[in-house]
Amino acid sequence: MSNIGSGSSDSSEGSAPRGGEDLPSKTPPGPDGLPVVGNVRSLVRDPRGFYDEMSEYGNVVSYRLPGMKFCTVLHPELIERVLMVDYDRYAKWGFEDFGGEFAPEGLVLTxxxxxxxxxxxxxxxxxxxxxxxxGDTMARGATEMINEWDDGEEIALNRAFSKLTLDVLTRSLFDLKLSEETGIVTEFAETFNDRGSIDGVSTFLPMWIPTPENRxxxxxxxxxxxxxxxxxxERRGRADEYDDLLSLLLTAEDDDGNVMSETEIRDQMVTFLFAGHETTSLALTxxxxxxxxxxxxxxxxxxxHSSVLGGGAPELGDLDNLSYSERVIQESLRLYPPAFILLRKATEDTxxxxxxxxxxxxxxxxxxYVHTDERWYDAPESFDPSRWTEGFEDSLxxxxxxxxxxxxxxxxxxRFAMLxxxxxxxIVAQSVEFELLSDPEPELDMATTLRPAEDIRMRVSKS
Structure with a gap:
């Protein structure tokens, strides 16, 4: 294991200093920025190139955006420190300094x-x-989507999967069948991603500035x-007639007999309607x-699929036998993690x-970035599901x-997403083959999620 800090090589072990204990005097190094705007131009111009530049400074690297100090963490052991070991020293952060949070009372940001x-x-x-x-709802939704396609039809794959995963989510968790109302959900997903995209400086402007994006x-x-x-x-007063997440939100009490506030319930729904379908649709795309x-x-x-399923829809008992399918999904999530960056904020000096x-x-x-670090992956830019052997996973x-x-x-x-x-x-792979009509190396937009900058166009060929 490589040295992961500037001091001793075992700096990741145990607990960091706390209370009256001494802390290091040195803060992380990093690339110089410009007055006022810091490193925002480098980040906006070429996000991947900016991370390549930062990696030259080590595993904990400082940089600046307007009015704020950042550091990125590039070593798995240190990431584990932040997320698992010392998680209580780091709060969630979602660009609320810019006024762009969408569900501050929802599970993601509380x-x-x-x-x-x-x-x-x-x-x-x-x-x-x-x-x-x-599982049945997921299978039924996928089958209905395929039946809507004509042989030889050209589709925008990302939009088709977005519609599917939203339908599955609302049927499964909220016992709702959305039709024309779906438009506002997808419009919000696009707008929220546009607001959070790092390809323009408007993302880093406070919400009170009346830019077109902010309005x-x-x-x-x-x-x-x-x-x-x-x-x-619509559901209020009838929650006991249903057995889903929405009814749970309306009726659940904590140990002290308290229920969620109106804002909390709304923000949970907002969170799940956006995040619960957007990330899965991107993974499928x-x-x-x-x-x-x-x-x-x-x-x-x-x-x-032929050996295990014989052309039929998978039963729950079949899924454990689809080991290569799971490797394909793992490799896709490695190269294209929809939640491509996690954000935290230090709540104390640490x-x-x-x-x-x-x-x-x-x-x-x-x-x-970590998923394509050559320290952990051979040929990291290649799509190779066969890398996910038991021995490889044990060594990672x-x-x-x-x-x-x-x-x-x-x-x-x-677990919901993986199922x-x-x-x-x-279901889709057994029924359809796709001819790729778009650029095989599409430009990716680092927004709230890792989305394609343009639609992924495919021609449908039904088996």
Whole structure:
């Protein structure tokens, strides 16, 4: 294992100094920036190149954005420190300094006792038994999508999967069948991603500045919240007739008999409607993009489906036997982690990698960069599902691969997403082949999620 800090090589072990103990005097090194704007121009111009530049300074690297100090963490052991070991020293952070948070009372952005109370309540909707019960809905949605396609039709794959995963989510967790109302959800997803994209300086401007992006974001967020509040009002008073996440949010009480506030319920719905479908749709899009580019991988996947499923829809008992399918998904999430960067904020002066991290420092933990670090992966830019052998996984540092985050705040919907990915992959791959019509190396937009800058166009060929 390489030295991961500036001091002794074992600086990642044990607990960092706390209380009256001494902290290092030295803060992390990093690239020089410009007055006022810091490193924002380098980040906006070429995000990947900027991370390459930062990696030359070590595993904990400082940089600046307007009015704020950041550091990025590039070593798995140190990422584990932040997410797992010393997680209570780092709060969630979601660009709220710029006024762009969309659900501040939702599970993703709350902290402390409020977060623990919410997590305990919502976890009841994601038990193994409940998640397995959603399998039929996932399979039915995928089959209906395929039936809507004509042989030879040209489709935007990312948009098709976005519609599918939103439909699956709303049917499974909220017992709702959205039709024309879907438009506001997808419009918000696009608007929120536009607001959070790092390809322009407008992302780093406060919300009170009346830029076109800010005005559009405020308008669409207001419409989205009103839509969600309408769904909640329709269910209120009838929650005991349903057994889903929405009814759980409306009726669950904590140990003291308290229920969630109106804002908390709304923000949970807003969070799940956006994050619960957007990330899975992107994972499916990139998986089929790589299958279209790699015929040998597609052939091996088809052989497994034929052997295990025989052309039929997967039963829950079949999924454990789809080992190569799981490797394909793992490799897709490695190269294209939809949640491509995790954000934290130091709540106290602390130590990381032998450096002082001052209170208030924003930390970026970048799966997109760590997942392609040649220290952990051979030929890291290649799509190679066969790398995921048991021996390889055992040798890989835990946080060299973290597409669903980690620690107590790992993605609550991870099992739901993996089940959906396996089922949809099996059903679509057995029924359809895709001819890639877009650039095989599409430009990626680092926004709130890692989305394609342009639609991924495919021609459908039905088996």
């Amino acid at each position: 902290d402390g006792e409020q977060w623990r109370r919410q997590r305990t309540t919502i976890q009841n909707a994601f038990t193994v038994e409940r998640i397995r019960s959603y 559009r974001y405020k308008r669409v967020l207001s419409e989205f919240r009103s839509f969600v509040e309408g769904l909640i009002d 990139y998986t089929f993009l790589e299958l279209a580019k790699n015929p040998s991988v597609r052939d091996r996947l088809d052989a497994e 130590e990381l990698g032998g450096y002082r991290i001052p209170k208030g420092t924003r930390l970026t933990l970048p799966p997109f 540092p835990d946080y060299a691969y973290f597409p669903f985050g980690g620690g107590p705040r790992h993605c609550i919907g991870m 959906e990915l396996k089922i949809v992959l099996a």
